[in-house]
Amino acid sequence: MVTKLDIPLEDIVKSAKTKLATVVLFTLMTLLPNFALGNLQTSKKQFLSEKSETEIYIENGNKYLEKIELSKSDREYVEFLNKARFEFIKALNISTNCDALVGLGKVELKSQNIYEAKKFLEHAVSCYKKEKNKNKLEEAYLSMADVYSRLGNYKKIEECAKNALNFNQLSYKAYNKLGLMYFSQKKYSEAIKNFEKAVSINPNYAFAIANIAHSYLEQGKIKEAEENIEKALKISSYPQIIWIKALIHKKKGEHEKAIFYMEEAFKMVPYADNYAEEIKKYKKEIVIEK
Numbered sequence: 138m139v140t141k142l143d144i145p146l147e148d149i150v151k152s153a154k155t156k157l158a159t160v161v162l163f164t165l166m167t168l169l170p171n172f173a174l175g176n177l178q179t180s181k182k183q184f185l186s187e188k189s190e191t192e193i194y195i196e197n198g199n200k201y202l203e204k205i206e207l208s209k210s211d212r213e214y215v216e217f218l219n220k221a222r223f224e225f226i227k228a229l230n231i232s233t234n235c236d237a238l239v240g241l242g243k244v245e246l247k248s249q250n251i252y253e254a255k256k257f258l259e260h261a262v263s264c265y266k267k268e269k270n271k272n273k274l275e276e277a278y279l280s281m282a283d284v285y286s287r288l289g290n291y292k293k294i295e296e297c298a299k300n301a302l303n304f305n306q307l308s309y310k311a312y313n314k315l316g317l318m319y320f321s322q323k324k325y326s327e328a329i330k331n332f333e334k335a336v337s338i339n340p341n342y343a344f345a346i347a348n349i350a351h352s353y354l355e356q357g358k359i360k361e362a363e364e365n366i367e368k369a370l371k372i373s374s375y376p377q378i379i380w381i382k383a384l385i386h387k388k389k390g391e392h393e394k395a396i397f398y399m400e401e402a403f404k405m406v407p408y409a410d411n412y413a414e415e416i417k418k419y420k421k422e423i424v425i426e427k
Contacts, residue, residue, distance in 0.1 A: 191228045191237070198224035198240045205247060211408045218248055235264035235273060242280055246287070255284045275304040275311075282314045286321070294318045309338040313345045316352075325352040343373035351381050354388060362388075376402040380412070392423050 201221035208214040222244045228237040242258035245251075258281050265274045282297035295318060301311040316331035329352045335345035350365035366382050383398035396419065403412040 191231050191234050194224045194228035194231075195234065195236050195240060198222075198228070198237070198244075202240065202243060202247075208406075208408060214408050218244055233264065235261050235268060235270065235277075238264055239273075239277055239280060242277075242284075246280070246283055251284060251287045255281070258284060271304045275301045275308055278304070279308070279310050279314060282311075286314075286317065289321075291318050291322060307338050309335040309342050309345065312338070313342070313348065316345065316348055320348065320352060320355075323355070325356050328352045341372050343369045343375065343378060346372070347375075347378040347381050350385070354381070354385055359385065359389060376405040376409075376412075379405070387419065392419075396420065396423075 198221045201217045201224065205214060205217045205221075208217060222241065225237045225240040225244065228234050229241075238257050238261035242254045242261060245254035245257060248254075258277060261277045262274065262281065265277055278297045278301040282294050282301070285291075285293035285297060294314060298311045298314040298318070301308050301314075305311075312331045312335040316328045316335065319325070319328035319331060329349055332345045332349045332352065335342055336349070339345075346365050346369040350362045350369060353359075353361040353365065362385050366378065366385060369378050370382065379398050379402040383395045383402065386392075386395035386398060396416065399412065399416045399419065403409060403416060406412065
């Protein structure tokens with residue numbers, strides 16, 4: 138899914154989805170003040186019953202978030218987003234739940250509602266701190282890093298990633314976030330160091346390997362870029378990874394191969410407007426060269 142922030146292609150989904158996906162946002166934000174972090178007093182019997190129902194809603198919400206990865210159209214993308222949103226809202230209507238707040242933060246991030254995502258994730262961090270849930274705090278801080286990535290706030294990205302590492306020194310995703318931060322600033326050597334740390338912890342983390350390839354490509358080190366992108370593709374064929382392979386062919390002037398892999402990536406995410414625009418622009422550039 139091209140809106141994943143595990144790879145430097147953050148802005149692939151454009152504003153059309155944003156407008157469609159915000160239909161219930163006002164209702165959601167008016168409900169938020171009612172989710173007071175201290176309102177968790179229930180009897181043991183009631184708590185067990187409500188917790189079970191809450192968990193079901195959260196599980197359903199996360200399943201819809203996963204389905205977004207397989208969306209075949211704008212309509213389907215927005216449908217899954219709104220279904221996920223309502224599941225998390227239903228969970229919060231029962232009781233304050235940190236996981237539901239994280240889920241809503243992810244929904245709003247995917248909907249391009251960056252500041253709303255930030256509000257929910259900040260509530261989630263406070264909620265997990267209250268529960269002293271260190272494992273979940275790592276996840277919440279990583280999601281916050283995604284928010285600040287969209288806002289271009291490098292200092293906050295670094296702060297969130299390091300907070301995640303404070304709770305889990307083996308957080309390969311935190312090192313990947315740091316790598317992306319350096320990549321965005323064109324500090325490719327520093328980016329590679331952090332991506333390599335991520336891979337040393339999780340050798341099968343294809344996104345970090347692809348990011349190493351992309352960093353080498355930006356440095357003009359084609360051989361190293363090719364070696365790493367092939368490693369990544371042996372693990373995963375996510376469209377972002379295929380797209381980086383296309384960029385390598387583009388850099389080499391292999392236009393037919395570049396177009397082929399660009400279109401292969403686009404077939405997997407046909408709602409990705411930026412892919413379509415880049416392919417169209419590239420084809421025009423080729424014609425001008427001829």
